[in-house]
Amino acid sequence: MLASSASAQLYRDPDAPVAKRAADIVSRMTLEEKAAQMQNAAPGIERLGIPPYDYWNEALHGVARSGEATVFPQAIGMAATFDRDLMHLEGRTVAVEGRAKYNQAQREKNYDRYYGLTFWSPNINIFRDPRWGRGQETLGEDPYLTGTLATEFIKGVQGDDPHYLEAVATPKHYAVHSGPEPLRHGFNVDPSPRDMSETYLPAFRRTITQGKAESLMCAYNAVGGTAACANSHLLQDILRDDWGFSGFVTSDCGAIDDILNGHHNATSMAQAAAMAVKAGTDTGCDFKDEMLSLPEAVKKGYIDESQMDRALERLFAARIRLGMFDPADRVPFSSIPISADHSPEHKALALRAARESIVLLKNDGALPLAAGAQKIAVVGPTATALIGLEGNYNGTPVGAVLPLDGIEQTFGKDRVSYAQGAPFTESVPVMVPRTAFPGGLTATFYNNADFSGDPVATRQVPAIDVNWAGIDPAPGVDPKTFSVRWSGRIAPPAAGDYEFELQTRRRCDVGNGSERYTIHIEGVPDQQVEMKCNKRDQTFEPMKVHFDDTTPRAFSVEFAHQSSRASDITFAWKAPLGALRAEAVETAKDADVVVAFVGLNAWLEGEEMQLEIPGFDGGDRTSIALPAAQRKLLDALEATGKPVVIVLQSGSAIALGDANMRAKAVLQAWYPGEQGGRAIADILSGKTNPSGRLPVTFYQSTDELPPFTDYAMKGRTYRYFDGKVEYPFGHGLSYTQFGYSGLKLTPSVKAGDPQTVSVTIRNDGKVAGDEVAQLYLSVPGRPATPIRSLKGYNRVHLAPGESRTVSFKLDPRDLAFADDKGVMRVTQSAYRLWVGGGQPDTGAPGVSGSFDVTGSIALPR
Template sequence: MTARQIALLLALSAAPLAQAQKPLPYLDPSLPIPERVDDLVGRMTLEEKVGQTIDVAPAIERLGVPAYNWWNEGLHGVARSGNATVFPQAIGMAATWDVPLIEKIGDTISTEARAKYNDALARNSHERYYGLTIWSPNINIFRDPRWGRGQETYGEDPFLTAHLGMAFVRGLQGNDPKYFKVIATPKHFAVHSGPESTRHLANIDPTPHDLWDTYLPAFRALIVDAHADSIMCAYNAVDGAPACGSKMLLGEILRRDWNFQGFVTSDCGAIDDFYKPNTHKTSPDKEAAAAAGIKAGTDTNCGNTYLALTAAVKRGDVTEAEIDTSVRRLFTARYRLGMFDPAASVPWSSLPMSVVENEEHRALAAQAADKSMVLLKNDGVLPLKPGVRTIAVVGPNAASLAALEGNYNAIARDPVLPVDAVAAEFPHAKVVYAQGSPYDAALQLPVPRTAFHTGDAEGLKAEYFPGGSFYTLPTVTRVDKQIDFDWMGASPAPGLPIENFAVRWTGTITAPEAGPYPMNIRLHCEFCSSQQTFAVYLDGLLATTSVPVSGKTRQTANNKFTIDLPDTKPHALRVDYVHTNSRADAGITLEWNPPTTPLLNEAVAVAKKADVVLAFVGLSRDLEGEEMPIHVDGFAGGDRTDIKLPAAQQTMLEALVSTGKPVVVVLMNGSALAVNWAQEHAAAILEGWYPGEEGGRAIARTLSGKNNPAGRLPVTFYAGVDQIPAFDDYGMSGRTYRYFKGQPLYGFGYGLSYTTFQYSNVKLSTKTLKAGDTLTVEADVRNTGTRAGDEVAELYLTPPTTAVSPARALDGFQRIHLAPGAVQHVSFQLDPRTLSQVDVKGDRSVTPGEYKVFVGGAQPTAASTPAIFSITGSQTLPH
């Protein structure tokens, strides 16, 4: 019997005998949910209600209400709760331009979330990351490539973001008429896209046009059309009010204009920003801050500030009735998730853990990774010829787990790194590997496999022990090629308990050059504590050991130390790692900061021996991400100060090209890179993003030609930061393909293929349209090449020119598959909202005038011939 069932039985047994045969109203599944919610909330004390308004909602045992943690993440897989399918990072999902695929991914994530929730209930666990309220997707507009969290979004375009976001929400929430499968939470509402360093105090004053033309359309689509039942408010202020205290955003727009019936959750600590120093400081104290959040319409507080609501009621800052409104919304969500009904009546209550990361789900991750690949340049070297004999694989991302995962990631059971995927994909070729360079000369990165040996084998002997100690026989013994593991909530090896285990790695380490080597032990954890300990021995002597963590700190724990390697001979190495008494916060990476010259020399040496060089360069989630303590050239606080390739990697690329061997650049990153030099000198460039657990294989399949790339860029790749306005300028003038007037390196919607396509017979349903009517646009697409492949048909609309109109806007897209010589007919329905424009006052309407339509595999060029139609009359559309 689950904890939920036990709690409900206790509540029933506490009822008077006269009611024993008839359940209390809030426990009666035959009654309407609003009536049940009203009955339950009416039985609660003020203190009990207040307790339910924070993300860690406690149990109310006397009423049989189980504890619930509202915080779960599912951006591209169920995150931070053990093994789950890792799909490409959101920006890579966007590069697929495939709406049905994104809906399938959402459905798969919700299936795995339900299975994890069922398992947690069976263990009587109410931990974070095991709930059914998923704080995804991130649909902020990626307006500037410097924003570190842009990787979490669907790119820079409101139309693409809206359609992919709606598909993801539909997949997550399901289509059952009574119950949500899970509840989706689009975020961060609103006008939020960096800088990370000022997000707790920045006030954004967007023009009415930019607000309604760029920043709100995707949110509207997910709330009004896809019916997301939750939304997360942002840290920043908008028009002078913190987003989580904004009556304009939460009251006027969300509740009134969009008729939102669900609940609002704060970003974590956002209510604190109402009153704490160096923040918005719009409230004098926490009681006033809590009251302001509730009165504005933020229903649950990720944090503890709302616990001050009891005191706020007593001093008159807020009424109990206002708190009741939020508590009713929260319990309505829980009822619609089936949390108070018999398990047999909830469709997904019996999903087992065996569905998590099963073969079907891994196949979907592989399909998504394949479809996310964007070919940016190809001089004919790709796909690699079957007879290639020696392949050099170099670069900091060639053997990087972080570059597969991205941020807000799930934990893959068996991720395959790019270098290993290439070796498997080309079994008849010799694959030689060299790390080549760090991401940046000032940053540490995982010690590469080439530095480790166990006998004649590359890597270290790894012994995995049960019980959190080394005083027993190992359950698993194997060779690990490097020490770089993410085990958050997962078992590190078959047969080992998640809560308690130990690992010992032994072998030798060889330096590429004699000297002192700055090292680091990185522990993977959200809230690091003393549950993880380690020790490192060099030549039998203790080099470093863990320092006990006092309390918990919300950042990855680091332990920097230096080892002296006096020569380039092998030296005995032993690393001990112990994890105890926790299902979370597990994983370890051994990092170093080696001299760049010997790394570069190794890369050049292997390149000279090869027929082709694969250079895996780019970024890492350790460089770009959410509010990070990083400050090196080009990077600050998780954001970027420049968009060029970091200097150490650029130097490596130039050295590789100088060998005369064809160099294929494989980019792995979450945001645009100005790889101008590579465009001029490399043989080919493939954009791989942070591609998930199957991403290494997808890259290899694309290089071999088994996967014909058809991804399209969801963001503009500018030639440099000098082409765009200041990062903290939220005005859209000069930003994104819609308002940018320069020549980018690669445009939004761009992507090559191993085959060719031709468009013909573009037809409009009419050349004169009344405002309020729908226009149909049709075209034929032919595969004119010799390979089967996917094509993304893109439709762009150029409206009558005004002071604020875009040069063009994406208003339709379809991803299709065509055999060589095959023709497919595509059709687009442009409804009034799609045909409408936003004026300087922020009003949306269909306006009269001449419109141009372009249909093709990319944005139109000056040579493109448009189809032209006119709209007569006008129609104002609601916000």
């Protein structure tokens, strides 16, 4: 029943209990209003003083998609830091910058998507198979590492105020979700109870019971035949009853539609929405107004209105705890100014994160590079690619440092030469490199879409590769309506056939705006293209050009934009592979050392994309080998006889094969965020001692792995795979050496009691560095348990000759392993333990020990 509007508005009383306030506000809504409030884009209700609110916001590695923000390394890179404190600080940065953006948006009455306080992060699905394109968004393949890092991130985001949440974190995608991307809307997963308890659920359990996450996102896939967002066993029996979750659940985007059209668990949208809400999904990320069918569901008896009320009370309890209905002076975060966004302190933190995330995989003495007269050839497609820093689900990285620029700043521009060498893959155009524009380009901006009047800004740029999402393209330029002309000269590396296009991959996103461009190359007919913002399936023929020679020619690109959102823009080509490779070889021959930047980007691996080319399928990978064009580049560079240092940039494992054997050093830099180029240069120069560790296994190939669609953990990840690998989970080298001694533990503990372990670590080298001590546990006599499992880690900084004792506390759940019914049990067994700089038997330093557990105990689910 609708409460009288004349009655006291209890929900406006900041001193009243949150639950009563939420119940009061919900009681005042009509049935139709209730349904509308259960969409991610909830409209305002003016008579109740409820402003519009969109629950959809992203903060995977910094606040995303709302303009300038601090861009940290992609999540997989953050996992490589093995640094709980850093993850907490990243969460704090998200909270502060999210509040700064929210406060500014409220002042401007901007209620758009990506300006709220409910962040759909972190992604804590287990990266069980290296072919999954979204694995880059996760914290790796290990449930303990994933859960502990995610818990600190969540605590940082939500804050520790006793009355208010600074923001809301949302671990996702619950549960058992890790590809394949092309199948995700109808895919059913039926894992064993052991795998559920041992691998797929522990990180979620930890983020709820210890991290106290206020929200959670349910997945696209079905589990045991029932869609995850309609699965009462997952959402009620486990999440709420067993783990005590009291927050709200949001669906993944379109997942309620999947209940009907993907999994066929329902016969109508009204029934699908009812099933979701009854199971425990409180709000839908709706593409087809799924939740608006709930009034029909009530009328048909699929759901009671009281069950909608329960969901709405959870949603409004969160908004109340965020302070959205309280006076600003009562909410401690309401005064955070927009100037707190991307502050100098946050930029410094992004640099620290990038430095800690980089993993030194191999070093035959080539690194650090000599500080003297070495000439450095920088080669490869990732060296100047902005997307190679960003990853996906990212903010706009204002002031980003590209790898080539970082190396030039560190070693001196006169010592560094550059050649692109290859595309990422020969099937997809790559950015036209700065070497093709002798003298650079002039960018001239106009505050209109027709290049009329006086320009408002000019800039000198080396190439055309920009991300202007949510920011002014240049000072004084209107991001909604502008035009820009890049002009200069273009010189191909060799005669031959070329194809050119302007890539605007985010396009103008929404609405009825448009973007158009004209490419002019002297002696060639212009190419003119117009793109409509509301058409997502537009395809355009590239501009095909034959160059008879390498003479520079007059060149320009004119780009006009009319839309509420700006684009990212890349001027790309398909150049003759032999010409690019030959240019790189000549560059290498004139150098003392070659630094080869190779890898992938988030336009090749990622979330459900329309891409089917050799090695890639819809965002996933069909091969983990480096794409052929880049393999041939490495072969040619190594054939010069010059020492080659490989820097990999990717969101997942890449198998280098023979190139790995021939390289003098290999770094894994992931998608390292806005300060990635500076961090890589710091590692190469020795200014920073590398300390990252692999959060995933680098297999030799996928030949020994089970099929991608098989969710059984047998034969997957370091915990169950017993074959040879290129680089193991936990691996990472340093420019110094560490030693371990003095292992102490209790020889025998009773089931249900904790075990305390300590060890002394010494820096035996000549330079300071961070060691990441890792504790692994195994139970050799207990059937079907993992080969070993990470159960502790500790990052410690040591000066040369310095020693420090570190301790680990293993609680009963750390000592428990699942039985065939999925019950976590501590049983009478002999446990083997290792503490070291990586896994045992991998060459990492460390010490081993053993202890006994007496008795047996079953732990709560």
